[in-house]
Amino acid sequence: MSDNLELNPRALAARLSGKHLIDGQLVGSLSGRTFDVINPATREVIAQSPYGEAADVSSAVESAAAAQKSWAKVKARERGRLISECGRRLMEHVEELGRLVALETGKALRTESRVEASVLADAFTFYGGLGSEIKGETIPFDTNMLTMTVPQPIGVVGAIIPWNVPMLLMALKIAPALVAGNSVVVKSAEEAPLAVLRVAEIMNQVLPPGVFNIISGFGPECGAPLVVHPKVAKISFTGSVETGKLVAKAAAEKIVPVTLELGGKSPMIIFADADLDRVVNGAISGMRFTRQGQSCTAASRMFVHEDIHDAFVERLIARVNALKMGDPLDEATDIGTIISKGQYETVKRYVELGKNTPGAVANVCNKLPDDPRLADGLFLQPVIFTNMTNDMTLCQEEIFGPVTCVIKWSDYETMLSEANGTDFGLAATVWTNDLKLAMDAIHRLEAGFVQVNQNLVVQAALPYGGVKKSGLGKEASLEAMIEHFTKKKTIIINMT
Ligand code: NAI
Ligand code: MG
Numbered sequence: 001m002s003d004n005l006e007l008n009p010r011a012l013a014a015r016l017s018g019k020h021l022i023d024g025q026l027v028g029s030l031s032g033r034t035f036d037v038i039n040p041a042t043r044e045v046i047a048q049s050p051y052g053e054a055a056d057v058s059s060a061v062e063s064a065a066a067a068q069k070s071w072a073k074v075k076a077r078e079r080g081r082l083i084s085e086c087g088r089r090l091m092e093h094v095e096e097l098g099r100l101v102a103l104e105t106g107k108a109l110r111t112e113s114r115v116e117a118s119v120l121a122d123a124f125t126f127y128g129g130l131g132s133e134i135k136g137e138t139i140p141f142d143t144n145m146l147t148m149t150v151p152q153p154i155g156v157v158g159a160i161i162p163w164n165v166p167m168l169l170m171a172l173k174i175a176p177a178l179v180a181g182n183s184v185v186v187k188s189a190e191e192a193p194l195a196v197l198r199v200a201e202i203m204n205q206v207l208p209p210g211v212f213n214i215i216s217g218f219g220p221e222c223g224a225p226l227v228v229h230p231k232v233a234k235i236s237f238t239g240s241v242e243t244g245k246l247v248a249k250a251a252a253e254k255i256v257p258v259t260l261e262l263g264g265k266s267p268m269i270i271f272a273d274a275d276l277d278r279v280v281n282g283a284i285s286g287m288r289f290t291r292q293g294q295s296c297t298a299a300s301r302m303f304v305h306e307d308i309h310d311a312f313v314e315r316l317i318a319r320v321n322a323l324k325m326g327d328p329l330d331e332a333t334d335i336g337t338i339i340s341k342g343q344y345e346t347v348k349r350y351v352e353l354g355k356n357t358p359g360a361v362a363n364v365c366n367k368l369p370d371d372p373r374l375a376d377g378l379f380l381q382p383v384i385f386t387n388m389t390n391d392m393t394l395c396q397e398e399i400f401g402p403v404t405c406v407i408k409w410s411d412y413e414t415m416l417s418e419a420n421g422t423d424f425g426l427a428a429t430v431w432t433n434d435l436k437l438a439m440d441a442i443h444r445l446e447a448g449f450v451q452v453n454q455n456l457v458v459q460a461a462l463p464y465g466g467v468k469k470s471g472l473g474k475e476a477s478l479e480a481m482i483e484h485f486t487k488k489k490t491i492i493i494n495m496t
Contacts, residue, residue, distance in 0.1 A: 009103040017047035021200040023063035024209025030055045040106035040337040041377040052217025054225040060213040067210030068183035080131025087124030101195035102328040106337030111290035120167040126460035127175035146493040151486035153181030155233035163189035164294040173236045176481035186214040259473035263398040264426030267419040268299035271432035272307040286455030293402040297427045320365040337378040344378045347401030390418040420446045425468035
């Protein structure tokens, strides 16, 4: 084990309190202002976050811009080797990072937080191996000319990340950006600034100072100045549609490329022949019940064929009831908390709206923890709404909480047009053993990521990203690195 491993997440939170990481150093905000970082399971203040503003953004971007010049000259394969080395070190810190992210986000350690930490390390390992794959094309345009394209680094990348899977979603942006020769400034999510800061600290043991910087603060005061900064040449954003629009508008003003990973209202389509046990397991993982449904890919609309509808609903409720809600740091816990009081109130409003929607039936599952230490915690009972129709608000808007809607269907064409009947198009799953049916649905679903008979989370190597209002561009793949983190130069050499 590494000698600086810190397995007490409260002590680690206290040590990281009040810091950005700029130019290889942990530093406070220039104004000295901070705000509270809260453990949502107990509502205790576990640390301060620096209150980042435009001056902090400038300091981070200037550092990144200076460092990028020499970083771009490092051979791509060597940059990859350094990112692999970050992955190796992060793998040694999985337990520590898992506990810290569980403490600040309320995601259960065993089912979610430790898993995120190990997938984070794997994303670095994956991209670290791809340094030599950054290459262009030769074009046989004219026998007297050598014609080719060369991918070059873009410059300083600004990345804005959310709180639900903060380390992994950050890794999917920064690992490819860095291997491609860019430097990076990340604006972390105000609800979850600590684990990503610890990741940055570990990375900075390996990378030259300034190549990777992370600042913390609120969206309008800290995220917006990063997006508009003249030296930020590319923006990669994950979060809500509303904020995504603001980011895209600001990028348009500067004419810089932007990648957007926004929300979803992903359908899970269950045919009559589907294997019920597999489907119920898929619904548990697809809806991310153990992450309190806080996932852009959540299977939040379940279209269930009428022949198996009742059996499916009964088993799903039984399975959700069997999950244990409790202290996120307890190994026995399956389900932790909602991230923040604001999100907690938003989800509760949707549950109330559902209960007041004529026809809708609310199946409230599970039990709140009875541990008095958790009495103020942001725990919410999962709700499976049945008897839903796709036009209801609950079936149209992203709730980002432990709430799913079951829609019974009998006519395939009607069901498919409803499955496509939202503004979103992130993911979809299809459950049937009939390949012909599956192929038809695969081709006609308006979604960027379609799976049959499984419901996996984002995987390194598989291009991931949505259509319609779910976003622009793909992440998680070689293609993502070359298309989104390099600029293509066309070169023509006349030999005559
Ligand atoms: P948000 O989109 O406001 O926040 C995401 C990130 O953007 C945070 O780092 C935030 O500080 C930053 N941000 C906010 N305003 C900004 C601005 N004007 N300029 C630049 N950066 C800005 O999302 P929020 O408020 O955390 O959650 C609201 C809803 O968004 C959720 O209920 C959910 O529906 C959706 N969401 C989707 C996510 C996804 O994975 N696609 C992740 C988080 C939220
Ligand atoms: Mg917001």
